[in-house]
Amino acid sequence: MKRNYNTLLLLTALVLSSCSAVKTVPEGDYLYLGGRVNIDDTNNSRRKETKALAGELEGLMRPKPNSRFLRIPFKLWIYNFWGRPGKQGGLRNKIRDKFGEPPVLFSKVKVDYNRTLVQNRLENRGYFRSWVRPDTLLKRKRAKLIFNTTTGPQYMINSVVFTTDSSDLGRAVNATSSRSFLRTGESYDLDVIRRERERIDTRLKEKGFYYFSPEHLIIQVDSTNNEHKVDLIVNVKSKTPQKAQQIYTIDNIYIYSNYDVAQDSISIEEGDKHRDFYVIDSADTYNPRVFERTMFFNKGDVYNRTDHNMSLNRLMSLGTFKFVKNQFVETPARGDNRLDTYYYLTPYAKKSVRAELTGRTTSANFTGTEITLSWRNRNAFRGAELVTLSAYGGTDIQVSGINKGNNLFRLGAEANLNIPRFISPFKLKSNSAFIPRTRILLGADMLNRYEAYSLLSLRSSFGYIWKEDVKREHQLNFLSVNYVRQLNITELYKQEIENKRDLLKAIEEQFIIGPNYNFLYTNTNETRKTNTFYYNGNVDVSGTILGLAKGGNALKGDRKEVFGTKFAQYIRLENDFRHYFNLGFGSQIASRIIAGIGMPYGNSASLPFIKQFFIGGTNSLRGFRARSIGPGSYLPDPALGTQSISADRTGDLKLEFNTEYRPKINQILRGAVFVDAGNIWLVNDDQEYGARPGAKFGKDFMKELAVDAGVGLRFDLTFFVLRTDLAMPLRKPWLPEGERWVAGGIKFADPAWRRENLVFNLAIGYPF
Secondary structure, eight states, rough: HEEEEEHHHHHHHHHHHHHTTTTOTTTTOOOEEEEEEEETTTTOOOOEEEHHHHHHHHHHHHEEEEEOBBTTHHHHHHHHOOOOTTEEEEEEEEHHHHHHHOOGGGOOOOOHHHHHHHHHHHHHHTTOEEEEEEEEEEETTTTEEEEEEEOOOOEEEEEEEOOOOOHHHHHHHHHHHHGSSTTTTTTTOOHHHHHHHHHHHHHHHTOOTTTTGGGEEEEEEEEESSSSSEEEEEEEEEOOOOOSSSOEEEEEEEEEETTTOOOOOOOTTTTTEEEEEEOOOOOOOSTHHHHHHOOOOTTTTTHHHHHHHHHHHHHHHHHHHEEEEEEEETTOOOOOOEEEEEEEEEEOOOOOEEEEEEEEOTSSSSSEEOOOOEEEETTTTTSSSSEEEEEEEEEEESSSSOOSSSEEEEEEEEEEEEEESSSSSSOOOOOSSSSOOOEEEEEEEEETTTTTTTEEEEEEEEEEESSSSSEEEEEEEEEEEEEEEEEEOOHHHHHHHHHHHGGGGGGGOEEEEEEEEEEEEEEETOOOOOEEEEEEEEEEEEEEHHHHHHHGGGGTTOOOOOOOBOOOOOOEEEEEEEEEEETTTEEEEEEEEEEEEEEEEEESSOOGGGSSSSSSSSSSSSSSSOOSSOEEEEEETSSSOOSSSSOOOOSSSEEEEEEEEOOOSSSSSEEEEEEEEEEESSSSSOOOGOOOOOOOOTGGGGGOOOEEEEEEEOOOOOOOSEEEEEEEEEEEETTTSSOOOOOOGTTTOHHHHHHHHHHEEESSOOOO
């Protein structure tokens, strides 16, 4: 009965929205439902190609009809429901204008204009003998524009000939023919011809033809063979200017390192020559060697666009200059095709101070604030080095929940030196458009959980960061050191440890030393692609050399120390893969898989606490509190202990799966429907911290996955994204087998059920 009631409600909503769609359509006019193209293919082309062509032609028509979701014009419905045409102001009309959409009227549709668009596109695709006949379908104040089309045969490319002369330009054009986009046997396509002209121009720019452009090329079409085929003839236009036919070389290179954008002109008399370029820097702000690493041009080089763009990109990636402009000018009083090159660099302020105050709330019922002060020097030693000194302090308070001792205070400082080159005893060179960097870091952090413990963490690293291109980035730390020391353990916490041995893990003193490597690939900035990807992989190794020197076997209770502290031995791997399927109109399906494993060995039975994996929370499994799941099916006995100080649940192995449908509602608002699944496990039975039944990874790990689902809204405010999610568990792995799926027990009307199961997340940015 309840199912029938829900179906009746849905049908009623559909009928109401259908009736209201034409509410504001004027008498004598029609609501425009869009256009349709019916193709009568006389050559019996493949059905898939015909369908794709029809879709392409329908996409050309203007205006676009009212947007729809699930075939329902929700925005039009909002416009009709909330607003009254002709009246200004008021809350109703503000809602109408913000979230609604006025009806697209058939009277605004220009039939002849759309017919011309369809006809021209067919000819551009090689259908030279096509017919396009317009028609209209009128029904119940709704109208659809229909074009019945007979395409005729599609013309194919019979031959491609490059008929250039023996000049430098002619030979250069002819040399590009082996990689032509125009291929015999393929269909004629005007878009391909345009891309071919741009391809040739790009190749010529690499050969020194600075003033050449695609407009100087002509591709003639000969269709006189009467076999529905065309011959294409590629040539340089006869009226191409002389300058466009000449090869240019680089002459003098001038670099204005303190250029003021308000200046009209600059004298080059004061420039100091350094190798192949002049540096105009009267204040001696920069060491000229900085520009050796950014300039790909040398005097006498033939101009090419790659070196042009690489030099600009490297200057920008220094991070020292706010604006970078470039200009090529023919060398005055010379007629030997030389270009003087000018770089105008406007630096940022050398030193700056920044203060940040942030507030946050988490799914673990923490509310906190943090203040960060940072001082920055963008040219510390005249080599565009970036020095950053920062200090922070913050606190998190658990505003609800049964656990005590979780309120905390954090205090820390960090010094970071970023050098725009490889610092190495070996000569390392990068030909990327991005400056490689050497990074040296020193940091200290103090964590105080008021009723539990205080810890001091010292860290340092030395390594490199470099990018192959805009998609690929590498980070390699040859040496990374992390030292964790206890400052204070409260009596209350010591008492709790007697009953909850896993609480020891959080306060374990550790010495971690070793290299780590991170690789990042992403093409998500290519928004026009249907499928885009993100991958981040990390390898972390600790204690290899110390283990060889000291020995140690944690599983047998024999752990060695360095400086009075046990050192960690492990290999840790983590992979984060994301896929984005763009549905068009701003909507997409985003999915993520995280797989991580830490293999402790030798002097460690498990990963150090700060290196272990956790799951749950705002950017993970959103239907569960942060760090509240696992490991495996393990659940601490709530009867143990009297004060209920909780331990973060962590593990050596992690699997996580997320998928999210993100429909675009309007320019600001996005929706979300998501499902998350995953868990963490231990690799070994770590008896040192007490037996934890069900925590070890095994063959039945799939039965121990936690699952949740939820909905959310994203407010895209351009400068940041505010995210709200409401989620609930569907599967709880700590319950007995056969009872873990809890979706059947949903009780939205029960306040106790809502308190236990509904999790609200408020965050900045997308979860992935």
